Amino acid sequence: MLRAKLSAVARVMPILGLAVLAGCSSTPDDPTANWSPNRIYSEARDEVSAGSYDKAIPLFERLEGRAAGTPLAQQAQLEKAHAHHKAGEQAQALATLDRFMKLHPASPAIDYALYLKGLVNFNDNLGLFSFISRQDLSERDQKAAKESFEAFKELATRFPDSRYTPDARARMTYIVNSLAQYEVHVARYYYRRGAYVAAINRTQSALAEYQDVPALEEALAILQRSYRALGMTQLAADTRRVLEKTYPGSAYLRGEEVSRAGQGPWWKLW
Structure with a gap:
């Protein structure tokens, strides 16, 4: 019985050896070896x-x-x-x-690494189909935008004289504007669906967190209209006065809706 098993193994071994050799012969050579x-x-x-x-x-x-x-x-x-x-x-x-x-x-290329890290997250916000929907950073999830800002901020702080810093600063400004606009985008969404308390909370968040950004004009307009829709006339009047003082020529004061649909994509800035 043992002799029969050994004989069977002996017959199989050459086949396995050929298979191994065939496998080795099919392995592609590294063309860069030399x-x-x-x-x-x-x-x-x-x-x-x-x-x-x-x-x-x-x-x-x-x-x-x-x-x-x-x-x-x-x-x-x-x-x-x-x-x-x-x-x-x-x-x-x-x-x-x-x-x-x-x-x-300690690499002298750390500034470029930070810049590239910021670019990777910056572009990631656009999404694959943004060119179809005309969405910009303000209408998408903002996690990557915040990570992009932090990379650019570290670059600008650690390497103020880097050749990449001026562009990083410009992109930081865009990101801040985008983050503020994102808050207003969400507030607009709530307002148009009659969720006025949620719209108020979102606009107040934008007004408290951001300063001197274009999105705050619409934030004040949404805040005023939400107060008015809830019958909070005094708060609506107070908000309108702030809007008049801050943006005296605002189309929102004439009851107009400012459409962003005709604006070109952000990347034409670069």
């Missing part, structure tokens, strides 16, 4: 220029390992993050940037 780090970097950059981010990313990953401990490896990390960003892989881009900043806190 490439220098500079050639890998050059090829990766060419793929990025061609928009082939799916091909560039693995090349940058190989370069990270091949040039470990050198400035070129750090450059590969940053450019891989940028390639992920351009490919729409925002989570991978952010993970790569966080890893870079953790491993290289």
Whole structure:
């Protein structure tokens, strides 16, 4: 009985060996095996220029390992993050940037890493179908916008003379305006559905948290109309006086609705 089992095993072993060899022979060779780090970097950059981010990313990953401990490896990390960003892989881009900043806190490229982190979250707010619905940042979830603001703020605070700081500051201004407009967007939603108390709460939140932003004009108008709809005439009159003093030429004082539908997309600012 034992001899029969051993004989069966002996017959199977050559077959397994052939299978292993076949598997090994089908494993593709690494075409970059004999490439220098500079050639890998050059090829990766060419793929990025061609928009082939799916091909560039693995090349940058190989370069990270091949040039470990050198400035070129750090450059590969940053450019891989940028390639992920351009490919729409925002989570991978952010993970790569966080890893870079953790491993290289003293790198001279930290300012760019912060700037890119801000850009990744900034663009993420737009959403895939915003160009169809004409939504802007103020009409979408604001978590990424706040994270973008924090990255730009850290850049501007730590590196005020960085070449990226002026654009970061401009985007911070846009984000603040967007966050205020988001509050007003929600208040408008409540007002149009007759949820006047909720509209009041939202506009008061915007007025308390933000200053000198365009959205506050509409916030005051919604607040006044909500008070009036609830029969709170004194508060409505007080709010109107504030609106008259702050925005004397406001179309809301004439009872007009200011449509935002004709405004162009925010990104034309850049």
